[in-house]
Amino acid sequence: MNQRERILAALSHTEPDKVPVDFGGTAVTGVHVSCVAGLRKHYGLEQRPVMVHEPYQMLGLIEEDLKQAMGIDVEGAYPYKTMFGFPNERWKEWRMPDGLEILIPGGFVTTVDEAGNTLVYPEGDTSVPPSGKMPKDGYFFDSIIRQEPIDEENLNPDDNLEEFGLISSQELDHIGRSTKAAAATGRAVTATFSGTAFGDIALVPAPFLKHPKGIRDVAEWYMSTSSRRSYLHHIFTKQCEYVLQNLRRIHAAVGNAVDVVFICGTDFGTQTSAFCSTGTFRELYYPYYKEVNDWIHRHTTWRTFKHSCGSVARFIPLFIECGFDILNPVQCSAKDMKAEDLKSAFGDRLVFWGGGIDTQKVLPFGTPAQVREQVLERCGAFSRGGGFVFNSIHNIQARTPVENIVAMIDTVHEFNDRR
Numbered sequence: 001m002n003q004r005e006r007i008l009a010a011l012s013h014t015e016p017d018k019v020p021v022d023f024g025g026t027a028v029t030g031v032h033v034s035c036v037a038g039l040r041k042h043y044g045l046e047q048r049p050v051m052v053h054e055p056y057q058m059l060g061l062i063e064e065d066l067k068q069a070m071g072i073d074v075e076g077a078y079p080y081k082t083m084f085g086f087p088n089e090r091w092k093e094w095r096m097p098d099g100l101e102i103l104i105p106g107g108f109v110t111t112v113d114e115a116g117n118t119l120v121y122p123e124g125d126t127s128v129p130p131s132g133k134m135p136k137d138g139y140f141f142d143s144i145i146r147q148e149p150i151d152e153e154n155l156n157p158d159d160n161l162e163e164f165g166l167i168s169s170q171e172l173d174h175i176g177r178s179t180k181a182a183a184a185t186g187r188a189v190t191a192t193f194s195g196t197a198f199g200d201i202a203l204v205p206a207p208f209l210k211h212p213k214g215i216r217d218v219a220e221w222y223m224s225t226s227s228r229r230s231y232l233h234h235i236f237t238k239q240c241e242y243v244l245q246n247l248r249r250i251h252a253a254v255g256n257a258v259d260v261v262f263i264c265g266t267d268f269g270t271q272t273s274a275f276c277s278t279g280t281f282r283e284l285y286y287p288y289y290k291e292v293n294d295w296i297h298r299h300t301t302w303r304t305f306k307h308s309c310g311s312v313a314r315f316i317p318l319f320i321e322c323g324f325d326i327l328n329p330v331q332c333s334a335k336d337m338k339a340e341d342l343k344s345a346f347g348d349r350l351v352f353w354g355g356g357i358d359t360q361k362v363l364p365f366g367t368p369a370q371v372r373e374q375v376l377e378r379c380g381a382f383s384r385g386g387g388f389v390f391n392s393i394h395n396i397q398a399r400t401p402v403e404n405i406v407a408m409i410d411t412v413h414e415f416n417d418r419r
Contacts, residue, residue, distance in 0.1 A: 003073040007188035007259060007389065011303050011325065011351055015386045018416040019379055021409075022353065022391045024062035025074035025190040026262050027054050028307045028328060029354065031396045031405075032139060033102050036060030038402035043069040051091060051103045055120070056083035056132065056207065057395060058140045060102075064185075070409050074389075075187040077258070079194050080174040084108070084132060085123040085208030087174075097137050119144075122210045131207035139398035143205035147217040157234035159214030163206055164195050164239045167246050172253055179254040188259040190305070193250060196243050197264035198236050198288050199225070225276055229284060240288045244295055256301045260326065263292060269310020272335045278314055286322050293323025305353065309394065311335040313342070320349050329394040330355030332378070339381035352382050354391040357408050363392060364400045368407035375411040383415075 001009065001017045009016035022029050031039070036050045043066065051061040062072065081087050086107025094104045097118065107124035116136030122128060132141035167175075175193065182189040197203055204221045206212035215221050215228070224232055266285070268275055276284075293304050303325040308315070311334040312327075319327060330352045332339050339355060356378050357363050362370055382388040390412050396405060 003187045004189075004259065006073050010386045010389055011259070013348060013351070013385060013387045015383070018419065019383050019412060020073040020188075020389050021071055021412060022074040022190070022389050023070060023072055023396075024059075024067075025072075025076040025260075026192060026305070026307075026328075027057065027059065027078075028262075028265055028394055029074075029391045030054060030057070030059035031062065032398040032400070033058050033060035034096070034098070034100055034139065034398045035396050035400055035402065035405060036062060036066070037100060037102075039070070039405060040066055042402050042406055045069065049093060049101050049103045051088075052105075052108075053078055053088055054082065055104060055108055056141050056202075058096075058398070059395060067187075071413060073187055074190050074260075075182040075185045077175070077178040077182045077189055077191040079192050080171040081194070081208065082107075083202075083207055084120055085210075096139070097134070098139075122208055125210060128210040131205070131209075141207075143202070143207045145205055145217050146212055147215075147220065148213060150215070150220065155215075155228070155231060157214070157231045158238075160231075160235045161238055162213060163203075163209060164242045166242060167194070167249065172249060175250055176253045179257050183257040189257060190260040190262065191254075191258045191302075192262040193246065195239065195246060196262075196292065197266060198239065198285055199232065200264055200266045202265060222275065225280060225284060232284060236284075236288045240291055243292055247292070247295060248299075251300055258300075258302050260305050261296065261302045262305045262307070263289070263324070265307040267307075267309045268315050269308055269312040269331070269334060271333075272311060274311065274314065278318060281315060281318055286318060289324070290322040297323060303351070309334075311337055313337055313345075316342075316346050316350065320346065324350070326351040326353045326389075328353040329391070330382075331393050333358050333360060333393070339378055343381055343384065343387075347382075347385065347387050351387045351389065353389040354393055355382060356390045356412070357392045359392045359394055359397060359400070363404055363408065364397060366404065368403055371404050371407040372411045372414075375408055376415055379412065379415040 006016040006020040053061045088105050090106025091103045109124040118134040119130035120132040122131045134141045305326040306324040307328045313336040
């Protein structure tokens, strides 16, 4: 099989010739820029500054030579703008707090405060308050909450719709170009289109907006899922209308060149519990996810990708019922998320995209032998009958030992060579 055929077989719950691999296909299956630089050095590739395509999490672009060295089967088509509201263009050099020289987009404009924290600005505009902060000696950014005072009697849900609307011709042109370029590689194409996530807590603070209005504090948003539910329904209803209109235009532009579409990264699980009940999920989120998934499945061949960290076993039947094809990151370390149990209960109806190695403990703090042991175990559990794409549990974080990352990659290939 070629790379795309391998992914399509896994998506169809047919066992491919090899376990397919994704790194860098989405903003939740990536690699920190420092680790990309380390991998380039390990594989003896040309030493040059790594480009950061996702500056919020500081994810490094995995270029073609490194994709080949790692054996990656997926090519990502990224959104036009980053989480801080500027496009990936006009690359320039920038030095990380630890001294690593990297390349970042021209709109990436920073200052350093009196405590040594690095501040970044929406659309690169330093005339407005910063929207992201990298702590001193840190490796990625946190959103800065810029919540205006809440007037409960005059809350307007339209304020939380500022970032949604019909996509511009410029964005549509970008989607067409990036999808065409991704498809030309021969890999399976994973695409991320803006505006499809309902209530994604990473997006609520709107680090891409200069003056976000509405409910932008994370705690207030979570409370609103109970106390202001009609407010959220108004947002989701209008957002869903925009999503469907945009998907029609996007599909007309790219057709079925896209294989997987990233719908949302709304997290529903904690390490041991959940952010809401299944009843809340069904009443508040389910109708909108289902409408989007149903449209995609009626009109395209795309498979839909749902990201949710944590203990989400209780939600998986609902994820399937409202039409998601893929679950990521498959956090097997969370409660009730054992690989064998998930595969037995849901493996014929849901593709597990991730779960290959624990990125909280084993990958960053274990030995290469421990990494190998867990990768073999997870590949054995998830790969039976297809329905599995290897990836770590969420992005590979800064300071993860390169020898452990290499052990992970080598072990997947070792597992495949045994087949």
